[in-house]
Amino acid sequence: MKLVFVTAEADPFVKTGGLGEVMGSLPAFLHKQGVDVRVIMPKYSTIAEHFHREFRHLAHFDVPVAWRKQYCGLDEMEYQGVHYYFIDNEYYFSRPRIYGEYDDAERFAFFSRAALESLIHIPGFKPDIIHCQDWHTALIPLMLKEFYSKEPLYYPIKTIFTIHNLNYQGVFSKEVLTDILGLGMEYFTENTLEFHGAVNFMKAALLYADIITTVSPTYAMEIQNPYYGEKLDGLLRKRSNSLLGILNGIDYEIYDPMKDPYLVMPYTNFPLAKAVNKKHLQTSFGLQVRDDSAVLGVVSRLVDQKGIDLLAHIMGELLELDVQLVILGTGEQRYEEMLRYFVSKFPEKLAIKLEFSDKIAHEVYAGSDILLMPSRFEPCGIAQMIAMRYGTVPIVRETGGLKDTVLSYNAISGLGNGFSFVNYNAHELLFAVQRAVGIYHEEKPVWDNIRQNALKTDFSWVRSAKAYLEMYESLL
DSSP states (O other), rough: OOEEEEOOOOTTBSSHHHHHHHHHHHHHHHHTOOOOEEEEEETTTTTTTTHTTTTTEEEEEEEEEEEEEEEEEEEEEETTTTEEEEEEEHHHHHSSOSSOTTTTHHHHHHHHEEEEEEEEGGGOOSEEEEEEESSGGTTTHHHHHHHHOOTTTTTTTTEEEEETTTTTEEETTTTHHHTTTTTOOOGGSTTTEEEEEEEEEEHHHHHHHSSSSSOOHHHHHHSSHHHHHTTTHHHHHHHHGGEEOOOOOOOTTTTTTTTOTTTTSTSSSSHHHHHHHHHHHHHTTTOOOOSSSSSEEEEEEEEEGGGGGHHTTTHHHHHTTTTEEEEEEEEEHHHHHHHHHHHHHHHEEEEEEOOOOHHHHHHHHHSSEEEEEEESOOOSHHHHHHHHHHOOEEEEEESHHOOHHHHHHTTTOOOOBHHHHESSSSHHHHHHHHHHHHHHHHHHHHHHHHHHHHHOOOOOSHHHHHHHHHHHHHOO
């Protein structure tokens, strides 16, 4: 089986969130299972210089962007046994930001076409399947059909498209259709790419990919309903027979509490290491070192999706509890300013770092007692899995992958690896926190049992990769 992933980001080269995290770990795991897997991504100028020095130039060629011909270089590097190919065009990818540029439609239309053109220039490799990730690569199934269907290299290729977050679809003005994509107006209809008067890149993949996947079983069901469907629920219902939900995993080598280089003490002795890492977290965030206080952690983008508004609504009541709260992340200015206000009001209880750092994230996962994820929606969620790997108990809203990974503690059966609440309601979040903190302070044996359940839950790629392999084989 020969498989190529096409993605806008992959760790350790570029990572802004869950997409980069998954594309940094899943290909390596599949490679270990004997799959000939390759990855194609843009050659961003933000990729670390030490990686750039290892790139080997393979080829250069022109790529059509409607009526234009744009230069494309193709570089290669092997990492963890996987061949990575980098699409090189300084005009499109030598930017300070990965996303959010005025010409993102053109940048990622070029990238999608360039990824297809590059297959001719990879020696000894003819893919059976192209696995596209999120809206940035959603044009590929359509481009394959429209521009390459009569080419012997291309016509047997099957396509899979994975939705990592339906909220981001790549919606652009209708002029993009002819001027960037080089497609005729027959593709600007309700049954093709037209979307409320605009052109929707993701819709192309939902229409033309052989299989659609998303990153948890619950999210695959949710997005077929109007509340979560982001105006594409009707199309997703039509394609429900080709829609699968496969839960993400995490890289157990990167997130290994026994040898994590970011921890001040590895977890060779769990209770002691937890206490030492908690003390370090409190110190580094400028909070009083207290063994008896429950430390709540948040590692998140500060956006509507993540439930920051719920947290704001109950901040005063939350911090009346015997807790300390540490928050790591960046996002919308209104939320950053709001958190600065609460820090000024509760400096002894709340500390924030408005940045993103892998090192600090690991310290929060390891040093917190409880992780908060009150998301409005969450396709999969990675943070709750990482937290449990470090013996940190999650409190989540029952949505998407959070519902699939966190089993709320049941006092009768003793089962459960965290706590959850159902409705998107600030006081339901508060009640869940009150329950968890009450058990933390008053029922230590019960708390230890919940924490052990969290530690024992398996979020490695083993089960999920098996589901991917079965899907690939079904296509072939």
